[in-house]
Amino acid sequence: MLIRKAPDFRYSEITPKQVYMNRRRFLATAAIGGGLAAVDARAANPYSGVVKSPLSTTEKPTPLNAVASYNNYYEFGTQKEEPAQRAKALKTSPWIVSVEGAAAKSQKLDLDSIMKIAPLEERIYRHRCVETWSIVVPWIGFSLSAFIKHVEADAKFVAFETLYDRKIMLGPGQAGIPLPYVEGLRMDEAMHPLALLCFGMYGEPLPNQDGAPIRLIVPWKYGFKSIKSIVKIKFVQKQPPATWNITNPTEYGFYSNVNPAVDHPRWSQGSERRLGEFTKRKTLPFNGYADQVAQPYTGIDLRKNF
Ligand SMILES: Nc1nc2c(c(=O)[nH]1)N[C@H]1C(S)=C(S)[C@@H](COP(=O)(O)O)O[C@H]1N2
Ligand SMILES: [Mo]
Numbered sequence: 001m002l003i004r005k006a007p008d009f010r011y012s013e014i015t016p017k018q019v020y021m022n023r024r025r026f027l028a029t030a031a032i033g034g035g036l037a038a039v040d041a042r043a044a045n046p047y048s049g050v051v052k053s054p055l056s057t058t059e060k061p062t063p064l065n066a067v068a069s070y071n072n073y074y075e076f077g078t079q080k081e082e083p084a085q086r087a088k089a090l091k092t093s094p095w096i097v098s099v100e101g102a103a104a105k106s107q108k109l110d111l112d113s114i115m116k117i118a119p120l121e122e123r124i125y126r127h128r129c130v131e132t133w134s135i136v137v138p139w140i141g142f143s144l145s146a147f148i149k150h151v152e153a154d155a156k157f158v159a160f161e162t163l164y165d166r167k168i169m170l171g172p173g174q175a176g177i178p179l180p181y182v183e184g185l186r187m188d189e190a191m192h193p194l195a196l197l198c199f200g201m202y203g204e205p206l207p208n209q210d211g212a213p214i215r216l217i218v219p220w221k222y223g224f225k226s227i228k229s230i231v232k233i234k235f236v237q238k239q240p241p242a243t244w245n246i247t248n249p250t251e252y253g254f255y256s257n258v259n260p261a262v263d264h265p266r267w268s269q270g271s272e273r274r275l276g277e278f279t280k281r282k283t284l285p286f287n288g289y290a291d292q293v294a295q296p297y298t299g300i301d302l303r304k305n306f
């Protein structure tokens with residue numbers, strides 16, 4: 001039968017939208033012809049028509065083409081326009097994530113089975129890069145906490161690692177950071193309902209340059225914590241290395257909560273520019289999520305622990 005589930009169904013990455021839509025229609029027709037009239041065309045795209053999360057901001061999403069053409073993904077170039085071109089070389093199917101360390105169900109999981117762990121939701125989040133640009137994106141995924149519960153992890157921290165394929169990616173010298181790209185969260189941060197394990201955006205799979213096929217979105221932290229194209233998730237007892245923190249610890253802390261009161265040594269963090277807009281906005285503590293996330297950090301000096 002022609003109908004396939006994600007992640008195999010990824011024509012959107014290799015063909016123009018028009019062709020993609022036509023193929024979807026073709027598949028729907030084929031299903032009816034094959035006696036499966038009950039199969040809705042939507043079944044071909046698990047990323048669209050998903051539940052809208054109450055955790056969404058009501059702000060207007062940034063246009064998709066801005067979000068997908070101005071990226072930080074250093075493995076594919078240090079200029080913002082480069083990842084959209086170079087990440088085309090990334091093969092996102094099949095995709096295996098290795099779950100390691102202190103989890104009862106440590107194992108290799110394919111993307112399909114990870115995506116079935118919990119119902120997909122659309123979560124519209126603000127996202128703030130440490131370089132002072134911001135975006136609002138309808139991400140698609142579910143809380144990282146659902147994944148952590150599913151694998152029955154019991155640890156103090158969780159460590160993440162991005163794919164590293166030297167054939168299609170820069171070397172560390174060219175990228176200016178050690179590779180593979182790594183990140184980490186304290187377990188209570190990782191368990192926070194806002195922390196999102198993300199597979200898509202704008203009703204479609206993630207574009208490669210935005211971290212396909214599976215990434216993290218931690219909306220109250222600077223963007224670099226939101227690691228892309230994850231191949232390893234390891235549960236550990238000690239604070240794991242985080243790429244920008246080990247590259248330049250005086251400029252980038254492990255926590256990296258968005259904090260307009262603590263300037264970057266080379267620039268202010270007090271304001272930001274939303275992609276597609278000209279006037280600057282004030283940056284809010286915890287990127288505007290303070291009411292939801294301040295609690296895990298009570299008793300911690302966030303100026304010292306930045
Ligand atoms: N593997 C990997 N993940 C990464 C990065 C990177 O260079 N490599 N850049 C980070 C930074 S600095 C930001 S701001 C966000 C950007 O996400 P976006 O391109 O989807 O907006 O991805 C983060 N995740
Ligand atoms: Mo960033």
